[in-house]
Amino acid sequence: MNSVCVVVLVMLGASGHSFRFKDLTDYVDKHQDHYVQALRDWVSIESDSSDVSKRAELQRMMGVVEEKLRGMKGKVDVMDIGTQTLADGSVVPLPKVVTAAFGDDENKHTVCVYGHMDVQPARREDGWATDPYNLTEINGNLYGRGASDNKAPVLAWIHAVEAYKALNVELPVNVKFLIEGMEETGSDGLNALVEAQREEFFSDVGSIIISDCSWQSSRPALTYGTRGNCYFSAQVEGPRQDLHSGVDGGAVIEPMSDLIAILNTLISASGQILIPGVTDAVANFTEEERKIYEEVDFDLDTYKSTIGVDGLMYNNKVDLLAHLWRFPTVSIHGIEGAFSGPGTKTVIPAKVTAKFSIRQVPDMEPAVVEKQVTDHLHAVFQQRKSPNKLKVKMIIRAKPWLADPKHALYEAGKRAVKRVFSVEPELIREGGTIPIARTFQDVTKKDIIMLPIGGFDDGLHSQNEKISRYNYIEGTKLFIAYLHEHIGSQANNIRSSSRALTGS
């Protein structure tokens, strides 16, 4: 091959499309302060989906996304997904879903970028060093609730498309967006929307991209699996109202004692799930998986110091990663109705409701887990012969998702990572849950790639959540590169190559 051919090939890329990557990334570099300000504006909106008193803010957030996409001249639609019935029976509107389309060239592949605008709760007094809703930059990190999960990644995708348009560079693929506002609480209403839109919005979509997760180390990663989530409430109700522990203590069987006792039968100190049958369906840990885990750049000491603990459940990398990614676990999150303020209130709470969840993996079935957990808790409660009443309810039923990391989409992802970061990405799974991922796979039958830009130490859901300026800006470049590399995989090849593995 002569040098003229080489130069032409570099300019056109493997696909034959011209690709002004340097112009695009220069544009991103020049606009980075503007991108940080956009993130500051978005983080300032308290779009907490778990607190209905914040529902107006969440709706406002969805309106801001809609306006942004309209301003970019996308074909925008706002979809009503109905209402949510709360525990007390009241009904509130669900936040609207915003979709947009950039380009409708039939000769091009169409990707759909999914993201969410809702966040977990955050209050300064939870231990944040800065106001969670005022994005604050310290040493290259941008601190704020939702910064990493998932506002910066959604903005990075929007800015990637914006850069192509601003420089008049033809988008190599048609790009659609689907942005929701209930991800953190189980994507209420979205499953039905995906079903309803299968032959409409999704008809021309070739593949779906999700950037709602994090790297496992400082090395960029591609994610090929997430755990699911069966989230429960267990309520024990006793006296008509709260009692005085001096006046009545000793006479009554306390709801809190009942509740703590049954919660203590969920998981052992060494991490073994004690609910009969729950782990029976878990898929076998294969040698192939073990080999992938061995390749992951993950240091236990760094992990310990990042999360601030002295010891872990497992002391070798492979076992630890396996228990983070592909084995189930039980977490107890909190108790509603319990005294939790400062001071020394001596109350006997009359009604207490525990919240706990089981991160669920292939091949567990939520309906089976629901029955196993409910039967188990009622059986141990019965043994206590308590006069109190127990009610168990499964509130979130999100299935796990698993893809084939050898799929052509992942090859495109690898090339994009290499182009931007000059390293091979690692292939990882994610212990958290993206509830809609599995529905996308099962209902639309489209292939999915998870392309994370969050850092391993971003502190999602925790105090002082952040994303680094580096990850945000280089992540935008990664998305620009991915849109190009995607066509390098040849749309036909992507459409016909092996489908994602399902797991159940």
Ligand SMILES: CC(C)C[C@H](N)C(=O)NCC(=O)O
């Ligand atoms: C790391 C997760 C996949 C991020 C996601 N946005 C999330 O928080 N999902 C809800 C969950 O509880 O896992």
